[in-house]
Amino acid sequence: MKLLQVSSTLNTSAIGRIAEEIGQMAMKRGHESYVAYSDIGAGGSKSKILKVGNKLDFYTHAFKTRVFDLHGYGSKSFTKKLIREIERINPDVIGIHNVHGYYLNMQILFDYLKAANKPVVYTLHDCWSFTGHCSYFDFVDCDRWKTGCFDCPSKKAYPASWFIDRSKQNFAEKRMIFNGVENLTLVTPSDWLAKLVSQSFLSGYPLKVINNGVNTDVFRPVIQSGVRKKYGIGDKKMILGVAYIWSHRKGLDEFIKLSRLLTSEYLIFLVGLKAEQISQLPDNCRGIARTENVEELAGLYSAADVFVNPTWQDNFPTTNLEALACGTPVITYNTGGSPEAIDQDTGLVVDKGDVEGLKRAIEQIVNSDREDYRKACRERALNFYKKEDRNADYIDLYEKMLAGKTGRN
Structure with a gap:
């Protein structure tokens, strides 16, 4: 199996380390691993790597977000370049971690995924994919995401928009963009997020909970x-x-x-x-x-x-x-x-x-x-929470999807 993951960071921060360790587990099982990552926030990797974007594109995307509430709408040329690289590599399975992060164009990426018809695992590390703006809404006790966002009370929270509130249009467009991938399974790290997803416009996809893991060889009781x-x-x-x-x-x-x-x-x-x-x-x-x-x-x-x-x-x-x-x-x-x-x-x-x-x-x-x-x-x-066990859950899921055996849990 040839696995390609897309991550906002490379082997740094929680999400980047999760993608790196899944890649390492894939290689341990004899598979081939690639990780595409944002140029901002990069560590070393044992997988083959693809850099997406540069600092100028990152800050241009951030400007569109801050001024026009257009997060996920920038980085067009670099997303097209990434797709050309994906087509060259021709992975068997694609694993996606955060689409947000000022480095991808969600419309271009998901149009490709719909056309490519490859098995896709989309891990939601927060709520951004099914809201009109915010990554979390419980802080302001908002439930507009269930029916349609508008007048966002978290407009200045990540990914912050200082001026325009485009949450109503973003919500409608995300519902269209993120739905329609034939062979896609959603993963959430918690039961809490899984319950929210089941109430959102993403509820039609198969859904699996895979908890985050930890390196229990490094994180262990030590002399203090x-x-x-x-x-x-x-x-x-x-x-x-x-x-x-x-x-x-x-x-x-x-x-x-x-x-x-x-x-x-x-x-x-x-x-x-x-x-x-x-x-x-x-x-x-x-x-x-x-x-x-x-x-x-x-x-x-x-x-x-x-x-x-x-x-x-x-x-x-x-x-x-x-x-x-x-x-x-x-x-x-x-x-x-x-x-x-x-x-x-x-x-x-x-x-x-x-x-x-x-x-x-x-x-x-x-x-x-x-x-x-x-x-x-x-x-x-x-x-x-051993990382080996939880990362193996991902590889099991990829292998089952490749064999056409997935379904809703």
Whole structure:
């Protein structure tokens, strides 16, 4: 089997790493793997790679988005070039991760997929594909996506439009563009997103849930004294938060509020902050920039007494899985698919915005037996979220589609 995946990043960020690891699993099974990726956000890869676009095209596409709310309508010439490359490679199966990301023209790409009649797996990592604008809508409690978007309350959220609201036209055009691919199966990483898809204009496609996976060889309980010493954590009770980009929607404000409720025995440590954000942290909070050093990140997860994820919008965050794999219990807001990663033995779920509830949950976990949590968290990661198992689910799906054996779950 010759597999070609399309990803907004190459082996960086959660989505890029998922595509890379699926490719590696395909090659392990004797298949051939290609990954097409945006020029912005690229790491190394073991697959054969195709670069899509350049910085000028990226920023031109971003301009169309910011001014005219035309995300997914730019990058025409580079999408046509990608299609010529796909035709040259002639893959047996095409796997698509985010179409959005300022690098593809959705109309051109999906017109090709309809004409090519190849097996296609489209993984939805958020809600953008079935809304008129936004990637998530629960933050503003909007359900217009069920019948037809208009007057978008999240116009300035990613992918932000500063001026024009084109959500009504975008919704109608996406419904036409994304439907009609004969041999397409949708994948979502969470049951939460699958339920939303089943209520959307994409409900006619076969749908499968494949959870995100984690590298349990890298993310594992490790000796923590070096990390605590390096960052001056000492013997404080360490509350860890990790995000690719910190914002109010990812819970940064929740940590600031939480810091005011904690006693001096606690320390909040955040990974993924910008320099300006670090400079504005309260005294009982510390932070570092995003790190691609996964060994150090595993050390931070292992050093933490508890991992807290107070996100206001999310699908199936891999940070929860990384924490579990390192033996660290997870506390999360009841957001999207985030609670699906844990059970009663591995963490706690708190209502959105309940910072007092976060504090109580932290105290409950910190005052419990750490070793019991460590064992249960690690076992849950190994049983359900090993990347090898979840990536194999994708390869199984590709092989079944190629054999013509897929159907709705």
